Amino acid sequence: MSVVSFGELLIDFVALEHGVSVGEASGFKKAPGGAPANVAVAVRRLGHKAAFLGQVGDDPFGWHLTEVLQAEGIDVSGLRHSTEARTMLAFVSLTKEGERSFVFYRHPSADMLMRPEDVALEVLQGYKIFHFGSITLITEPSRSALLMTARAAASQQMLISYDPNLRLSLWPSAEAARQEMWTGFNYAHIVKISEEEVEFLTGGHDIAPLWREQTQIIAVTRGAKGATVHSRKESIDVPGFAVNTRDTTGAGDAFMAGMLVGVLENPDNYLLKLREITRFANAVGAMATMNLGAIPSLPTREAADHFLKTPR
Ligand code: ADP
Numbered sequence: 516m517s518v519v520s521f522g523e524l525l526i527d528f529v530a531l532e533h534g535v536s537v538g539e540a541s542g543f544k545k546a547p548g549g550a551p552a553n554v555a556v557a558v559r560r561l562g563h564k565a566a567f568l569g570q571v572g573d574d575p576f577g578w579h580l581t582e583v584l585q586a587e588g589i590d591v592s593g594l595r596h597s598t599e600a601r602t603m604l605a606f607v608s609l610t611k612e613g614e615r616s617f618v619f620y621r622h623p624s625a626d627m628l629m630r631p632e633d634v635a636l637e638v639l640q641g642y643k644i645f646h647f648g649s650i651t652l653i654t655e656p657s658r659s660a661l662l663m664t665a666r667a668a669a670s671q672q673m674l675i676s677y678d679p680n681l682r683l684s685l686w687p688s689a690e691a692a693r694q695e696m697w698t699g700f701n702y703a704h705i706v707k708i709s710e711e712e713v714e715f716l717t718g719g720h721d722i723a724p725l726w727r728e729q730t731q732i733i734a735v736t737r738g739a740k741g742a743t744v745h746s747r748k749e750s751i752d753v754p755g756f757a758v759n760t761r762d763t764t765g766a767g768d769a770f771m772a773g774m775l776v777g778v779l780e781n782p783d784n785y786l787l788k789l790r791e792i793t794r795f796a797n798a799v800g801a802m803a804t805m806n807l808g809a810i811p812s813l814p815t816r817e818a819a820d821h822f823l824k825t826p827r
Contacts, residue, residue, distance in 0.1 A: 517564035522551030526824025530608030557772030
């Protein structure tokens with residue numbers, strides 16, 4: 516009943532004031548981040564076992580991040596500390612137009628240098644789901660390390676989950692992003708994708724081109740509106756929850772974790788429970804928008820259950 520998450524673990528430096536670019540900000544608040552790490556934390560808070568595979572630098576930020584995951588009860592035996600590159604950093608601010616402005620420090624960062632031989636494959640033993648995102652696919656050798664691990668997970672009959680998150684500025688070109696983001700679909704049983712990402716990949720709103728032989732579930736997230744979940748047999752629109760949103764950072768990761776927990780808790784019939792599972796994922800996603808930052812606002816199981824029981 517558990518998830519192994521593979522990928523980037525980084526520090527987000529969030530600008531102290533709104534309406535400025537990263538260059539203009541007077542200071543930054545340090546926040547742990549990285550989509551696959553957020554998913555691992557959310558799975559743990561929702562009451563399941565989680566492990567994290569990845570690489571940070573042998574530097575104070577890398578050791579701080581390790582402690583953050585450890586404090587959540589995540590198995591970090593497969594988290595490495597590189598002496599060849601530093602922990603990835605991202606500086607983030609909200610501009611006057613409400614757009615996020617990012618500056619990434621990865622020239623290269625430790626996560627990009629993870630090699631196939633660095634992956635602690637033994638960590639996969641005893642876990643049910645293997646989760647990854649598209650950032651690990653951007654460069655070698657992390658791309659090969661990830662795909663080798665995904666193949667190992669598949670050969671152990673694990674369910675594979677993929678979040679093709681789009682961060683165009685990290686890719687050499689939009690074309691390179693489009694081409695490589697498709698790769699993840701060849702491995703995944705469960706895909707979570709936003710409407711914008713569907714449009715980026717397919718040029719439209721039809722998800723038909725996203726299916727591969729092994730795909731079982733495609734959940735298309737639609738922000739405050741909720742999500743549409745697709746199986747081979749049905750497509751279900753599941754409305755979102757109206758909440759006081761303060762910061763949507765990490766909502767997609769929280770939603771992803773909610774879906775995976777729903778699958779774990781219905782091992783024999785999750786394809787028949789997609790409406791309930793997606794409702795739970797929408798609740799976890801909505802709750803993650805109610806406070807600032809990704810990890811600090813990920814709900815516990817108790818809070819999620821309480822939220823769902825509250826009449827609204
Ligand atoms: P991403 O964070 O990957 O861009 P979305 O913005 O679509 O993805 O959000 C993922 C999920 O989080 C949504 O499907 C929904 O369940 C929840 N969510 C996101 N924003 C809100 C919001 N403003 N109010 C309520 N729920 C939200």
